[in-house]
Amino acid sequence: MMQLPTHQTVVEAAERVRAHVVRTPVIRNEALDERAGARLFIKCENLQTTGSFKLRGASNRLLQIPEDERAAGVVAFSSGNHAQGVARAAKRLGMPALIVMPSDAPAIKIAGVKRDGGEVRLYDRERESREAIAEEEVERRGAVLVPSFDDPYIIAGQGSAGVEFAEQMDEAGTVLDHIICCAGGGGLINGLALGYDAKAKGTKVWAAEPEEHDDWRRSLKAGEVVTNAPGTRSICDAILTPAPGKLTWALGREQLTGGLAVSDAEIRQAMQLAFSELKLVVEPGGAAALACALFDLPDEARGKNVGVILSGGNVDPAQFAEIIGA
Amino acid sequence: MMQLPTHQTVVEAAERVRAHVVRTPVIRNEALDERAGARLFIKCENLQTTGSFKLRGASNRLLQIPEDERAAGVVAFSSGNHAQGVARAAKRLGMPALIVMPSDAPAIKIAGVKRDGGEVRLYDRERESREAIAEEEVERRGAVLVPSFDDPYIIAGQGSAGVEFAEQMDEAGTVLDHIICCAGGGGLINGLALGYDAKAKGTKVWAAEPEEHDDWRRSLKAGEVVTNAPGTRSICDAILTPAPGKLTWALGREQLTGGLAVSDAEIRQAMQLAFSELKLVVEPGGAAALACALFDLPDEARGKNVGVILSGGNVDPAQFAEIIGA
Numbered sequence: 001m002m003q004l005p006t007h008q009t010v011v012e013a014a015e016r017v018r019a020h021v022v023r024t025p026v027i028r029n030e031a032l033d034e035r036a037g038a039r040l041f042i043k044c045e046n047l048q049t050t051g052s053f054k055l056r057g058a059s060n061r062l063l064q065i066p067e068d069e070r071a072a073g074v075v076a077f078s079s080g081n082h083a084q085g086v087a088r089a090a091k092r093l094g095m096p097a098l099i100v101m102p103s104d105a106p107a108i109k110i111a112g113v114k115r116d117g118g119e120v121r122l123y124d125r126e127r128e129s130r131e132a133i134a135e136e137e138v139e140r141r142g143a144v145l146v147p148s149f150d151d152p153y154i155i156a157g158q159g160s161a162g163v164e165f166a167e168q169m170d171e172a173g174t175v176l177d178h179i180i181c182c183a184g185g186g187g188l189i190n191g192l193a194l195g196y197d198a199k200a201k202g203t204k205v206w207a208a209e210p211e212e213h214d215d216w217r218r219s220l221k222a223g224e225v226v227t228n229a230p231g232t233r234s235i236c237d238a239i240l241t242p243a244p245g246k247l248t249w250a251l252g253r254e255q256l257t258g259g260l261a262v263s264d265a266e267i268r269q270a271m272q273l274a275f276s277e278l279k280l281v282v283e284p285g286g287a288a289a290l291a292c293a294l295f296d297l298p299d300e301a302r303g304k305n306v307g308v309i310l311s312g313g314n315v316d317p318a319q320f321a322e323i324i325g326a
Numbered sequence: 327m328m329q330l331p332t333h334q335t336v337v338e339a340a341e342r343v344r345a346h347v348v349r350t351p352v353i354r355n356e357a358l359d360e361r362a363g364a365r366l367f368i369k370c371e372n373l374q375t376t377g378s379f380k381l382r383g384a385s386n387r388l389l390q391i392p393e394d395e396r397a398a399g400v401v402a403f404s405s406g407n408h409a410q411g412v413a414r415a416a417k418r419l420g421m422p423a424l425i426v427m428p429s430d431a432p433a434i435k436i437a438g439v440k441r442d443g444g445e446v447r448l449y450d451r452e453r454e455s456r457e458a459i460a461e462e463e464v465e466r467r468g469a470v471l472v473p474s475f476d477d478p479y480i481i482a483g484q485g486s487a488g489v490e491f492a493e494q495m496d497e498a499g500t501v502l503d504h505i506i507c508c509a510g511g512g513g514l515i516n517g518l519a520l521g522y523d524a525k526a527k528g529t530k531v532w533a534a535e536p537e538e539h540d541d542w543r544r545s546l547k548a549g550e551v552v553t554n555a556p557g558t559r560s561i562c563d564a565i566l567t568p569a570p571g572k573l574t575w576a577l578g579r580e581q582l583t584g585g586l587a588v589s590d591a592e593i594r595q596a597m598q599l600a601f602s603e604l605k606l607v608v609e610p611g612g613a614a615a616l617a618c619a620l621f622d623l624p625d626e627a628r629g630k631n632v633g634v635i636l637s638g639g640n641v642d643p644a645q646f647a648e649i650i651g652a
Contacts, residue, residue, distance in 0.1 A: 025351040027373060031441075046605045047353060108602065115357075272643070276434065279372045279607040279639030313605030317598070321647035 004250055005152045010159035010195040013060045017160050020059040020092065022048050024161070026168045031277045036293045038306045041176060043165050046282050046313030050112065052238070053161055053188055053311055054078075054085030054148075060157025061146050062089045070095045072142040077101070077130040080109025081238050081312050082148040087118030098137055100130050106237065106283075106316045149185030150245035158188040162195025165307060176203050177304035180260065182288040182311050183207035183216040184239030186248030192309065193255040203307075204257040204300075208292040210234035210264065215243045216252065217259020225249050235264045235319075238285030238312055260292035267291050268323050274310070275324045286312035330576055331478045336485035336521040339386045343486050346385040346418065348374050350487070352494045357603045362619045364632045367502060369491050372608050372639030376438065378564070379487055379514055379637055380404075380411030380474075386483025387472050388415045396421045398468040403427070403456040406435025407564050407638050408474040413444030424463055426456050432563065432609075432642045475511030476571035484514040488521025491633060502529050503630035506586065508614040508637050509533035509542040510565030512574030518635065519581040529633075530583040530626075534618040536560035536590065541569045542578065543585020551575050561590045561645075564611030564638055586618035593617050594649050600636065601650045612638035 005013075024044045033040055045053040062074065073096030076086040083099040090097035099113050103122040113120055121137070123130055138145045147154060169176055179198060181189040186207075192198075193205045207216035213234050218226040227243040234240060244252055262270075267284050270291035274282040282290070293308045331339075350370045359366055371379040388400065399422030402412040409425040416423035425439050429448040439446055447463070449456055464471045473480060495502055505524060507515040512533075518524075519531045533542035539560050544552040553569040560566060570578055588596075593610050596617035600608040608616070619634045 022353070025373075027348070030375070047351075049356070051605055275607055275643065275646070279377055281601055281605040281607060317601065317650040320601070321651035324643040325647035 003152055004247060005156040005159065005191065005194060007194050007197050009152070010156045010191055011163055013153070013156035014160035014163035014195060016063055017056055017059045017157055020089070021056050021160065023164055024048050026165065027278065029277050032273060032294070036297055036306070037302050038293065038297060038304055040293055040306050040308050041169065042278070042290070042308045042310060043161065044280065044310050045161060046280060046286055046310045050084040050088045051312055051314040052081035052085065052286070053158055054081045055088055056160045057154035057157035057187060058082065058085035058089040058146060060160070061151065061153040062093055062095065064153055065144055073097055074146050075100070075134050075137045075141065075143045076146040076148065077134045078148050079237050080105045081314060083118070084109060084112040084116070084314070086146050087113040087116040090118065091116045098141070098143070100134050100137070106314060108316050109314050112314065149187030150247050152247065155187045155191040155247065155251070157191070159191025159195035161188070161309070162192035165192070166196045174305055175201060176307040178301045179203055179205045179307035180208050180289040180292050181205065181309040182239050182285055183209055184241045184285070185245050186216065186252050188309070188311060190248050190251040190255055194251070199255065205255055206257055206292070206298065207259040208289040209239065209259060209261050210236045210267065210288065211261045213240055214259055214261040217261055219244050219249065220252070220256055220258050223253070235267060236285035236288055238283060239288060260296040260298070262288065262291040262295050266295045270294055271323050280310065281313045281315065281320065282310050283312045283315035286310050329478055330573060331482040331485065331517065331520060333520050333523050335478070336482045336517055337489055339479070339482035340486035340489035340521060342389055343382055343385045343483055346415070347382050347486065349490055350374050352491065353604065355603050358599060358620070362623055362632070363628050364619065364623060364630055366619055366632050366634050367495065368604070368616070368634045368636060369487065370606065370636050371487060372606060372612055372636045376410040376414045377638055377640040378407035378411065378612065379484055380407040381414055382486045383480035383483035383513060384408065384411035384415040384472060386486070387477065387479040388419055388421065390479055391470055399423055400472050401426070401460050401463045401467065401469045402472040402474065403460045404474050405563050406431045407640060409444070410435060410438040410442070410640070412472050413439045413442040416444065417442045424467070424469070426460050426463070432640060434642050435640050438640065475513030476573050478573060481513045481517040481573065481577070483517070485517025485521035487514070487635070488518035491518070492522045500631055501527060502633040504624070504627045505529055505531045505633035506534050506615040506618050507531065507635040508565050508611055509535055510567045510611070511571050512542065512578050514635070514637060516574050516577040516581055520577070525581065531581055532618070532624065533582055533585040534615040535565065535585060535587050536562045536593065536614065537587045539566055540585055540587040543587055545570050545575065546578070546582055546584050549579070561593060562611035562614055564609060565614060586622040586624070588614065588617040588621050592621045596620055597649050606636065607639045607641065607646065608636050609638045609641035612636050
């Protein structure tokens with residue numbers, strides 16, 4: 001197994017990507033605090049360049065590629081946010097990028113990749129293997145495959161959000177008692193836990209997931225990797241991975257306290273509240289942590305300082321209009 | 327005439343309200359820079375508590391009221407954002423607040439006032455005088471009238487956004503060549519110009535308005551106050567005042583370089599871009615400055631550092647859905 005990232009490697013990654021990413025704001029809101037029954041510190045990764053945290057990991061990974069090996073480019077597969085992060089990081093480093101995306105990915109995400117000069121190859125989620133397609137393209141091009149989560153540099157790069165969050169809480173003179181973060185593959189949540197140095201600080205980190213896609217919650221409960229039943233669906237397109245990854249599980253079993261889960265209806269309500277109270281556009285998967293803070297907060301977090309990650313804001317206008325207009 | 331605010335009084339106001347308001351973030355966006363043809367520094371007052379900058383002026387004004395005179399409360403008239411700012415500031419100081427609002431104000435703004443314990447009295451824009459209603463209530467209650475813009479403490483309080491903006495640009499090591507800010511009554515833009523110390527820095531400040539409601543543009547061109555034709559309409563409900571105020575004109579004729587104006591269609595497009603590129607909810611009036619940066623940028627601002635104020639985000643979900651879904 002590859003070397004696991006540590007607090008130290010995440011701090012180094014944060015230094016490496018600092019000039020490439022936005023230091024996203026942490027906001028407070030009285031109305032949401034009241035509804036949640038806790039003091040929420042909301043970190044806005046939806047305001048990150050490319051509309052999600054994914055630029056962090058992609059930047060850190062691509063910066064590892066020696067300059068004389070960059071011409072062959074990179075290949076990635078992703079439902080959208082990682083796609084955009086890789087495409088933007090590649091553009092900045094002058095590298096070609098091919099992204100393998102499901103044909104039902106939100107149009108806004110596909111358009112985002114193309115606008116950054118990324119080449120898009122669509123595949124059928126039900127009938128094709130994105131891994132096989134990506135592997136074939138990597139060989140044909142001599143390119144570097146950029147995994148979406150199960151890679152130490154990706155995890156460490158996403159963790160730069162945690163290093164920032166720690167700095168921002170230091171500036172505010174407060175320590176978080178809990179952090180709630182969405183978990184798909186688990187790159188962000190585990191990088192974040194390391195970057196924030198959650199264990200050392202006694203901060204409990206909770207995975208936020210859609211109800212029928214709660215592989216992290218069930219895995220953490222079982223003490224071993226549990227896979228979602230095939231065919232489970234949710235509006236949270238960005239975080240629908242079948243199970244924790246190898247590296248992310250090795251980290252997560254040590255770093256994470258447990259899992260929380262919400263229904264699609266609760267996700268929609270969290271998006272509506274982000275619209276009306278925060279004036280922020282959050283995509284379904286990006287609202288999972290806020291929804292858990294509002295509707296599935298652990299008892300021990302009541303009245304406490306709770307960090308909440310809004311992880312992305314790439315949602316098609318028609319879907320957003322439908323959700324807030326409901 | 328009352329004493330005009332100065333850079334110094336605005337700096338003092340900024341200190342006074344610092345604990346009461348959010349230091350709103352300044353964001354950058356490559357896609358919008360490219361479209362505008364300038365380097366935009368976007369200050370997000372839509373992320374201010376109550377969803378607009380208005381809490382700044384209201385807090386500064388209410389903090390002037392001696393504690394032993396607070397029981398009788400305050401009265402204000404407003405289409406919505408000032409209403410919410412006054413209601414929230416009053417709530418925090420334990421004062422009753424009556425807000426006189428037009429019956430066609432966005433429901434989200436009326437609800438915001440009520441949620442903060444403000445009493446709302448609706449009036450008919452076409453047939454009743456809000457000034458007369460407010461005056462009558464002030465006398466009956468022995469309350470303090472809180473004007474929405476033509477007051478030195480209100481102007482100075484709004485200007486705290488300019489003091490912050492200057493600090494934030496200092497931290498970024500950059501000076502703004504231009505600032506574009508919406509102008510209704512002119513409290514924000516003039517306070518901002520003073521707070522940023524625009525004249526001393528050689529920063530040009532431009533008023534952003536809807537095309538057929540360009541009283542500031544025409545007044546600045548004429549060198550005297552020009553009033554909008556009655557009955558002009560725009561979707562920018564928050565900035566539809568008939569003419570510059572007394573104090574704000576006395577300041578504006580010295581502080582402002584000129585006016586810019588955009589159509590409702592351009593306002594809508596700016597709101598769509600704020601949604602898709604910035605992941606921010608901006609109301610029509612709050613998008614006026616961004617729309618001017620994108621569609622009516624002065625030639626001399628091309629390629630320069632341009633500050634843009636997103637002044638508010640209180641928009642009804644149905645209207646927002648209609649605009650982004652179009």
